[in-house]
Amino acid sequence: MAKVEYKDMIKFVHEITEVHNLFKGLSLAPLKSFEGREIEPLMEYETKLASGFRRLYHVEEDSKIEKICIGELHYMKRAIYSSFSMTPTKDYDLPMFMVEFDQSPPWVSVTVDFFPQVDIAVYDDYRVKYLDPLEPLWNKYKEIPGITEGDRCLVGRRFAPWAWALTTLSPYVIDGKVREQEDRYRALEAAVEYARVWLKLCSIAEPIKEKAYQEEVLVRRRQIRQYYEERDPGVEVSKKIFGEERAEMSMGLLF
Amino acid sequence: MAEIVWTPYLEKMRELLSPLDLKEVREIGGEDLSPIMDFRTPKCHGSFKTYRANKIEKLTLGSLYLDEEGHYGMCTIWPQGEYELPLYFSNWEEKAKEVLTLVDFTPTVDLLMNEPYRKKYIDEAISPLWNKFGTLPGIQPAPYAFVRGMCSINYTCAVVPVTNEGMRLVALQPHLEYLKVYLKLLKESESIIEEKRRWEVNRKRAALSHNYRKNFIPRVKKSLGVTMGENMANLLIIMLF
Numbered sequence: 001m002a003k004v005e006y007k008d009m010i011k012f013v014h015e016i017t018e019v020h021n022l023f024k025g026l027s028l029a030p031l032k033s034f035e036g037r038e039i040e041p042l043m044e045y046e047t048k049l050a051s052g053f054r055r056l057y058h059v060e061e062d063s064k065i066e067k068i069c070i071g072e073l074h075y076m077k078r079a080i081y082s083s084f085s086m087t088p089t090k091d092y093d094l095p096m097f098m099v100e101f102d103q104s105p106p107w108v109s110v111t112v113d114f115f116p117q118v119d120i121a122v123y124d125d126y127r128v129k130y131l132d133p134l135e136p137l138w139n140k141y142k143e144i145p146g147i148t149e150g151d152r153c154l155v156g157r158r159f160a161p162w163a164w165a166l167t168t169l170s171p172y173v174i175d176g177k178v179r180e181q182e183d184r185y186r187a188l189e190a191a192v193e194y195a196r197v198w199l200k201l202c203s204i205a206e207p208i209k210e211k212a213y214q215e216e217v218l219v220r221r222r223q224i225r226q227y228y229e230e231r232d233p234g235v236e237v238s239k240k241i242f243g244e245e246r247a248e249m250s251m252g253l254l255f
Numbered sequence: 256m257a258e259i260v261w262t263p264y265l266e267k268m269r270e271l272l273s274p275l276d277l278k279e280v281r282e283i284g285g286e287d288l289s290p291i292m293d294f295r296t297p298k299c300h301g302s303f304k305t306y307r308a309n310k311i312e313k314l315t316l317g318s319l320y321l322d323e324e325g326h327y328g329m330c331t332i333w334p335q336g337e338y339e340l341p342l343y344f345s346n347w348e349e350k351a352k353e354v355l356t357l358v359d360f361t362p363t364v365d366l367l368m369n370e371p372y373r374k375k376y377i378d379e380a381i382s383p384l385w386n387k388f389g390t391l392p393g394i395q396p397a398p399y400a401f402v403r404g405m406c407s408i409n410y411t412c413a414v415v416p417v418t419n420e421g422m423r424l425v426a427l428q429p430h431l432e433y434l435k436v437y438l439k440l441l442k443e444s445e446s447i448i449e450e451k452r453r454w455e456v457n458r459k460r461a462a463l464s465h466n467y468r469k470n471f472i473p474r475v476k477k478s479l480g481v482t483m484g485e486n487m488a489n490l491l492i493i494m495l496f
Contacts, residue, residue, distance in 0.1 A: 119365040121405040122462040124469065132400060142396075155396050156408075157389065163378050163408060167367035171396075171403035223368060 003105040004181050010108075010188055012082035012101050013055070013072050020192045023068070026199075027060040031067060034253060042071075042242070042250055050075045050241045056253060064092050064202045069253050073241070079104040081234070084191065085254040086198055091207045093117050093217050095130050095170065096224070096255065097198040099191045100234075106179065107146065109158065110187045112194050113173040115224060117217045120171075127171070129204075133197050134172040141190035146178035164227050225255035262354070262423040264328035264347050264430070265318040271434050277306035277314065283493055291317075291490050298322065298482040303329070305494045310335055310441055315494045318347075321482055325350050330430075331495045332437065337446040339363055339456050341376050341407065342463065343437045345430045352417050354426040357397055358433045359410035361463060363456045366408060377407050380436050385409035388429045392416055401470040405463060467496035 016022050033039055034056060044053045054071030066089040073081040082101040088094035095114035102109040114134065120127040142148055142155055154176045159165045169175070174194070178187045208214040229235070229251045238247035282288055283305065293302045303317025312335045318328040328347035334340040341360035348355040360381055366373045388394070393414040397403045411433070415426040447453045471492045480488040 119367070119459070121362075121466065122365070122459055124401065124404075124462075124466040127400065127404050131404075135400060148395075160386070160389075163373060163382065164367075164370070166408035167373065171400040220365070220368060 002180065004103070004184070005105065006077050006079070008181065009080050009103045010101075010184060011072070012080065012084070012103075012188070013053075013070055015188055016070065016084060016192065016195075022192060022195055022199075026062075028057040028068065029060050031056040031058050034067065037249055037252075039249065039253065041246060042253070045242070047241050054250070054253070062202075063207075064088055064094065064205055066090070067253075075237075075241075081237075083254055084195070086195065087255065088117075088202075088205070090214070090218060092205045093126070093130075093208055093213075094198070094201060094205050096221070097195060098254070099194075101188065101191065103184070107177040108179075108184045108187060109177050110147075110191075111158070111173065111175045112141075112187075112191045113175070114170050114194070114198065115168050116170050117221055119220075130201055131170050131172055133201065134170075134194065137190065137193050137197065138172040138174065141174050141186065141193075144174075144176070144178055144183050144186050144190070145180065146183060147174060147176035147187075162231065162233075164231060168224050168227065221255070225252060228255055259323065259351055260420070261320065261326040262347075262349055262427050264326070264349075264427060265316070267427060267431055268316055268328070268330055268345070268434065271431060271438065272314070272316070274438075275306075275308045275311070275314075277308050280305040280307055280313070283313075286490060286493060288490065288494065291487050291494070294483065294487065296483055301327075301483075303491055303494060310338055310340075310444060312336065313494075317491075319479070319483065323351075327479075329491075329495055330434075332441075333460070334441065334444070336457055336460065337453065338441075338444045339372065339447050339452065340437075340440060340444050342460075343434065344406070345434070347427070347430065349423065349426075353393070354415045354417065354423060355398075355413075356391075356415060356426045356429060357402075357410065357412040358430045359406045360433065360437065361405055362407050363459045363463070364452075365455075365459070369455075373408075376440065377409050380440060381407070381409045381433060384429065384432050384436065385411055387432075388413075391425070391429070392418075392422070399470070399474075401466065405466065464496050468492055471496070 042054050050073055052073035057068045059065045066087045068086050070084045080103045084099040086097040095116050098113050100111045118126050158175045174190050178184050229248050235247050235251050238250050291303050299319055299321045301319030305315045313333040316330045320326050326349040330345040332343035341362050344359045344361050346357040364372050388411045391413040397412045411429040415422055475488040
């Protein structure tokens with residue numbers, strides 16, 4: 001199996017924003033702070049170990065999208081860790097769109113998903129409305145080698161060591177380790193296609209009407225965020241690069 | 256072609272359940288269960304029974320044979336409402352060349368929000384089995400999204416290719432191993448004291464029952480409904496969920 005050298009790795013943000021032109025038609029405005037925290041130091045950085053950037057946007061005249069966060073971290077000219085999220089405002093129960101695309105020479109560790117904001121075993125209609133539109137894409141992209149190998153489908157198993165993380169995933173998660181360059185591009189395509197579905201779902205999302213339901217959504221969302229801020233193994237790497245406080249803030253921006 | 260010797264799903268499951276003092280249930284919600292307790296149609300035959308037992312509100316177990324085409328087995332265990340224990344859920348679909356095998360401890364709380372529950376009933380109870388059976392040939396996500404959405408994070412599902420006859424018993428192992436653990440947990444379980452927790456568990460149990468029925472009934476209409484009759488297929492879903 002071919003290893004992919006750093007120079008040939010996918011420039012994730014360029015691909016999403018320029019090649020696939022994903023945000024065409026959206027009036028993106030940069031955010032400089034979020035929930036009272038200055039995020040300037042994370043926007044563009046260069047340390048001994050890494051360089052990178054992160055863009056945080058809100059969408060002008062849009063009450064549904066809270067923020068879009070996208071970035072790349074280049075680690076010692078050996079690896080590129082990219083992340084991309086889109087989250088709804090507190091008045092909407094849209095799932096949280098999440099992508100992790102971590103490239104190293106042997107493989108890209110990829111997760112693409114819509115994190116549900118409610119327990120879908122209780123709220124079955126939520127699954128039908130917000131998650132089932134992913135079914136054709138899931139069936140298409142779960143066959144990428146590394147997501148499925150031979151007869152053995154690995155969907156969901158990359159997260160296996162972290163049970164808390166498994167609880168955040170939807171039934172349509174694309175998750176695995178993809179090796180070949182061609183397949184890496186297909187995994188990127190999966191991220192783009194999932195994102196397009198999410199943006200389309202924004203148009204049918206209605207504001208939450210019931211206070212109790214909204215509270216349930218917000219509590220669950222806080223829990224998801226807390227899990228990743230405190231436990232994601234990536235935070236440890238970020239701490240070495242940015243220091244403790246900025247590392248947690250960096251993870252928090254995604255959720 | 257040699258006649259297929261179907262896997263003794265029912266017998267093996269019964270063997271494990273034998274220490275329970277099972278009391279047969281003859282009706283659910285006014286529905287008479289006797290037609291499904293022993294049935295034969297031109298296309299299939301089988302038997303499904305529902306029981307009650309100490310700490311168990313409803314235990315349904317049975318199997319169905321589609322002549323030479325297939326053998327289906329199902330088992331669900333619903334603890335009584337005052338116990339927080341997950342549901343035991345087992346689905347077996349055996350054909351000449353492959354077996355679809357699915358087994359789970361379906362949580363009765365939101366696993367994301369209730370970490371102690373997750374640790375006790377999933378991480379410590381079935382995660383070792385999930386890892387053990389993670390290399391079963393044909394391991395894959397459950398085919399229906401609504402099932403994946405209701406199952407725990409450690410359900411085992413595979414479409415096991417029958418490359419030799421021994422593979423049938425290999426495919427049965429997860430059902431038996433999960434059941435052994437379940438019965439141990441059942442024995443140890445104590446009723447919920449906290450009112451808030453009881454409300455949470457009962458809300459989810461009601462949702463699971465409602466949503467499993469809602470999603471399965473239209474699907475079995477097109478599958479089991481054709482062979483065993485629509486009314487009987489509906490009855491089966493009501494017994495199971």
